Amino acid sequence: GQQLNQSPQSMFIQEGEDVSMNCTSSSIFNTWLWYKQDPGEGPVLLIALYKAGELTSNGRLTAQFGITRKDSFLNISASIPSDVGIYFCAGHNLSGAGSYQLTFGKGTKLSVIP
Amino acid sequence: EPEVTQTPSHQVTQMGQEVILRCVPISNHLYFYWYRQILGQKVEFLVSFYNNEISEKSEIFDDQFSVERPDGSNFTLKIRSTKLEDSAMYFCASSAGLQYGYTFGSGTRLTVV
Numbered sequence: 001g002q003q004l005n006q007s008p009q010s011m012f013i014q015e016g017e018d019v020s021m022n023c024t025s026s027s028i029f030n031t032w033l034w035y036k037q038d039p040g041e042g043p044v045l046l047i048a049l050y051k052a053g054e055l056t057s058n059g060r061l062t063a064q065f066g067i068t069r070k071d072s073f074l075n076i077s078a079s080i081p082s083d084v085g086i087y088f089c090a091g092h093n094l095s096g097a098g099s100y101q102l103t104f105g106k107g108t109k110l111s112v113i114p
Numbered sequence: 115e116p117e118v119t120q121t122p123s124h125q126v127t128q129m130g131q132e133v134i135l136r137c138v139p140i141s142n143h144l145y146f147y148w149y150r151q152i153l154g155q156k157v158e159f160l161v162s163f164y165n166n167e168i169s170e171k172s173e174i175f176d177d178q179f180s181v182e183r184p185d186g187s188n189f190t191l192k193i194r195s196t197k198l199e200d201s202a203m204y205f206c207a208s209s210a211g212l213q214y215g216y217t218f219g220s221g222t223r224l225t226v227v
Contacts, residue, residue: 033215042118042205042218043157050213088157092212100145100162100170100212107156 006089006105013079014113021087021108022073029091032065032072033102037086046087047074079112086110116140120206120219127196127226135191135222137206146189147207147216148181150174157205163189196226 006023013019023032031050035043047058049065049072056063062075072091076083089105119138127133139146148160161171163181180192189208193200203223207216 031213031215035218040221040223042120042207042220045215045217048215090157100147100164101159101172102147102149102157102216103159104157 004089004091004103004105006108008108009106010109010111012111012113015079015081017079019076019079019083019110020073021089021110022071023089023091023105024071025091025103026070027093028069029093029103030069031092032063033090033092034061034063034072034074035088035090037088037107039085043088043090076110079110081112081114084110084112116217118206118208118217118219120204120222122222123220124223125225127224129198129226130195133193133196133224135193135204135206135224137189137191137219138187139189139206139208140210140217141187143208143210143217145169145209145212146181146183147209148191149205149207149218150202151205151221152202160191160204193224196224198226200224201226 004023033048034046037043047063052069054065060077086107086109088107090102121136146163149157151157159172161175162169178194182190203221205221206219209216
């Protein structure tokens with residue numbers, strides 16, 4: 001099946017620092033999604049990207065859909081303690097056959113030191 | 115903001131028992147999904163459901179699993195005879211269309227003992 005490589009696996013940063021994480025795939029995706037998961041909770045959608053090259057912001061979060069459609073990054077600016085959690089990228093390949101499933105990366109665990 | 119609701123939040127069951135996990139998707143959504151997440155691992159696709167039938171399923175979704183939409187609001191996942199390795203968080207999700215991001219529920223933590 002399709003695989004997403006997400007990096008880094010974990011990050012420890014100081015409050016106020018900027019954060020960057022990315023995902024790459026060996027195959028093309030039509031949609032890239034970024035989710036955040038808090039302990040014991042379900043993933044919460046942060047940003048959805050639908051077009052190659054698209055750059056979208058949601059508050060302090062910015063994500064881009066790579067031109068090749070095989071990668072995406074998520075930036076968090078001026079991190080705060082509540083940014084702590086696990087961030088997942090997910091890709092959707094809406095092929096001609098109409099695949100319905102999301103493929104998730106393994107997650108980036110973010111820790112923010114006050 | 116509309117939510118996907120899952121019950122129970124935690125279920126403990128003995129190996130070999132049947133469990134039913136319940137979900138109420140967002141009311142105007144058309145696509146429904148079950149995903150699972152083994153502790154500390156990534157979220158994995160199980161099954162998608164559209165127009166009252168399974169549209170896609172993964173290798174994980176074997177004959178022990180089934181899904182049902184018994185009425186206009188509920189969407190259930192049944193595991194017929196649970197195994198220890200079925201212990202995981204099970205997430206229900208729904209979306210308005212294939213091109214839109216999914217909304218996930220808070221999950222049911224299934225523990226098989």
